Amino acid sequence: xxxxxxxxxxxxxxxxxxxxxxxxxxxxxxxxxxxxxxxxxxxxxxxxxxxxxxxxxxxxxxxxxxxxxxxxxxxxxxxxxxxxxxxxxxxxxxxxxxxxxxxxxxxxxxxxxxxxxxxxxxxxxxxxxxxxxxxxxxxxxxxxxxxxxxxxxxxxxxxxxxxxxxxxxxxxxxxxxxxxxxxxxxxxxxxxxxxxxxxxxxxxxxxxxxxxxxxxxxxxxxxxxxxxxxxxxxxxxxxxxxxxxxxxxxxxxxxxxxxxxxxxxxxxxxxxxxxxxxxxxxxxxxxxxxxxxxxxxxxxxxxxxxxx
Numbered sequence: 047x048x049x050x051x052x053x054x055x056x057x058x059x060x061x062x063x064x065x066x067x068x069x070x071x072x073x074x075x076x077x078x079x080x081x082x083x084x085x086x087x088x089x090x091x092x093x094x095x096x097x098x099x100x101x102x103x104x105x106x107x108x109x110x111x112x113x114x115x116x117x118x119x120x121x122x123x124x125x126x127x128x129x130x131x132x133x134x135x136x137x138x139x140x141x142x143x144x145x146x147x148x149x150x151x152x153x154x155x156x157x158x159x160x161x162x163x164x165x166x167x168x169x170x171x172x173x174x175x176x177x178x179x180x181x182x183x184x185x186x187x188x189x190x191x192x193x194x195x196x197x198x199x200x201x202x203x204x205x206x207x208x209x210x211x212x213x214x215x216x217x218x219x220x221x222x223x224x225x226x227x228x229x230x231x232x233x234x235x236x237x238x239x240x241x242x243x244x245x246x247x248x249x250x251x252x253x254x255x256x257x258x259x260x261x262x263x264x265x266x267x268x269x270x271x272x273x274x275x276x277x278x279x280x281x282x283x284x285x286x287x288x289x290x291x292x293x294x295x296x297x298x299x300x301x302x303x304x305x306x307x308x309x310x311x312x313x314x315x316x317x318x319x320x321x322x323x324x325x326x327x328x329x330x331x332x333x334x335x336x337x338x339x340x341x342x343x344x345x346x347x348x349x350x351x352x353x354x
Contacts, residue, residue, distance in 0.1 A: 047346035048147040049077065049339070050089040051157040052136030055129050065123065065172055066324060072332045073157055073320070080336065083343040089140035089156070091132065092180060096142065099183035100176055100214050102167045109134060109174060122169040134174035137161060141177035141319055145185050145273065148315035152349025153306070153342050160277040160321025162208035163233065171206065171232060177319060178202075178275045179214045182221050185273055199271035199314075200224065201305055202239075203258070204279030204321040205231060205289040212237035222269040226254075226261055228290050241265060247290045251297030254282065258301060262308050274309045274316040278302060280323030280334035288324040295337065302338050306345040318342060 053070045077084045097106045108114045112126045124130050140156040147154035162178060163171035182198040189196040199222045200215075202208040207227040215221040222240045229244035236242070243261050245254065281289040283298055293301070309316040318338070323331035 047083050047085065047343050048087055048144070048151065048154045049084050049157060050087050050140035050143045050155070052089045052133055052140060053157065054088070055133035055136060057124055057130050057133060058127055059124070064324070066328050066331065069323065069328055069331050069335075070158055072328070073335050076332060076336050077157075077339055081339055081343055083347065084339065087143070089136045089143055091135035092138035092142060092175070096180055096184055097135070097138065097175055099187070100166060100179035101164075105167045118168045121171070122174060123172050124174070130174070138175050138177040138180050141181040141275070141317060142184055144317035144319070145181045145275065145315075148273070148317040151346065152352075153316050153318075153346040155317065155339060155342055156319040159319030160204060160279065162202055162204060162211045162277060162321065163206070165210040165213045170210065173210060176210050176214060178277065179211055181317070182215075182275060186220065189272075194272075195220070196272045197221070197270060198273045198275060199265060199269060200275045200277070201265075202226070202277040202321075203282070203301060203305070204277050205281040205286070205291055206279075206322060207231075207233060207236045207242065208239065208277065209233045209235075209237040212239040222265060222271065224261055224265055226258060231288070231290055240268070245291060248292050250292045251294055251300070254291065254293055254297060255300055255304065258304060262304070271314060274314050276305050276316055276318040277321040278305075278318050278335075278338045279321035280325070280331045280338075281321075283323075283325065283330065283334050285325050285327065285330040286323065287326045288322070295334070298334055299337050299341060302341045306341055310345055310348060316345075
């Protein structure tokens with residue numbers, strides 16, 4: 047299973063910064079040690095033209111040369127640096143590459159990505175560029191060159207609403223945005239996805255999985271995708287310091303398995319990204335993500351068996 051990374055670009059964050067930058071390298075190391083089915087590949091950077099499929103040229107240029115409005119930088123939550131700009135491009139490039147690999151092999155992943163708070167002309171919430179939005183539009187363009195009109199379902203199960211993705215695709219009936227998130231969590235001013243499912247603080251496994259089942263049923267009734275992009279946030283876990291939900295390890299694994307099974311049953315290629323995770327113990331966030339890759343590898347193997 048092809049998995050794309052940009053862990054060599056580490057943001058120079060100030061001491062005490064709450065973003066767990068080290069989790070990406072820890073995840074990559076765990077995957078290399080524990081999942082022999084995973085083939086780790088370095089992501090290429092998204093080009094200006096690719097980024098412009100979802101972002102304004104002015105914003106792309108400002109991120110590239112460091113002339114970002116300080117207000118927007120504060121909303122993003124990272125200081126500007128060349129590494130920040132390059133990592134943002136590579137994170138998008140990783141989801142692009144995962145989508146292309148998924149068309150060939152059924153399932154592929156991005157160690158980072160899921161930067162769903164970025165909209166066309168600004169970032170926010172630790173998100174610079176919106177990888178799912180850029181990848182969706184690029185896959186549509188590439189498939190159109192082959193004479194196929196592609197519809198994309200973005201299944202966003204990060205605990206925070208995918209406001210940037212919703213805003214970018216507002217009024218676009220070729221992309222379906224589904225967000226299952228904490229009702230009282232960030233962002234406090236939400237955008238309208240095609241389907242939003244608000245969850246109460248303290249929501250546990252049974253309530254969450256029931257809501258997910260209903261959401262997938264509604265997605266299927268309203269939309270017929272040819273590609274799924276799955277944001278597999280670790281932050282619904284009960285050990286997350288920002289999540290406010292109470293999913294157990296078993297609940298998170300059941301969530302992942304249900305999404306992969308849903309795509310598998312319909313023969314839909316699926317690319318996934320890690321999105322958020324802010325465990326009180328970083329090891330818990332990494333474990334949740336390792337578990338997601340473990341489930342993904344099982345479904346990747348199913349695809350390979352189907353192709354033989």
